[in-house]
Ligand SMILES: Nc1ncnc2c1ncn2[C@@H]1O[C@H](COP(=O)(O)OP(=O)(O)O)[C@@H](O)[C@H]1O
């Protein structure tokens with residue numbers, strides 16, 4: 001008989017709240033991200049998803065509650081601090097600078113170097129090779145020129161570039177804010193595949209979306225936010241697709257749609 005060893009969460013929020021001058025954006029949130037799992041954060045516009053990832057990525061501090069990373073409590077006072085721990089965040093616009101080359105964007109100031117002292121300079125050849133290798137490994141084979149400008153990539157390719165960079169630089173937690181929301185079906189499936197690949201490499205992925213289908217396709221755990229509170233938290237297989245849709249709509253979606261159609 002095999003004994004299942006429970007894996008420990010790498011990142012947790014306990015009883016976390018965040019207020020903005022009297023407005024409660026998040027109220028008593030509990031959340032845990034596990035290595036090798038995808039945790040989907042679902043919720044309608046204004047539910048508090050972006051505020052939550054800003055707490056995890058050091059952009060905002062907690063008004064109350066605690067954040068634990070690898071078993072230790074942390075107060076993150078900047079995004080740099082979160083990054084140094086291995087918490088990488090890819091924002092919705094993929095934070096790519098349009099007039100920068102694919103290779104430069106991949107390294108963003110941390111290019112490999114050759115030589116020492118005054119002779120030290122960027123190893124452009126190596127930077128270009130590594131950037132292309134990593135991008136290709138992520139399934140983006142259309143990019144063959146490392147000098148191609150990021151502005152000429154599609155939305156999905158930009159997401160892919162940002163995710164490839166995060167994994168290459170050793171992210172332990174990868175937070176993706178609505179990575180598929182602006183993408184077509186084909187591009188979305190590329191990004192969903194990347195999410196699965198990141199998970200398989202042992203990264204804890206936090207996937208923010210309001211697309212239930214995308215969430216169900218890759219998610220191991222789910223947290224649904226409604227007006228700054230956890231409305232439901234469950235594991236894969238514990239809810240049906242319709243139950244998830246209802247939760248996200250904050251009520252009975254089908255009844256609402258039926259009423260609306262009946263009125264037309
Ligand atoms: N910097 C801020 N100042 C004041 N209110 C904010 C700020 N950031 C977010 N909020 C409020 O917190 C709530 C949740 O917003 P947000 O986290 O952006 O939701 P979501 O990402 O789920 O759409 C909203 O009511 C929003 O107006």
Ligand SMILES: [Mg+2]
Nearest residue numbers: 046049050051
């Ligand atoms: Mg948001």
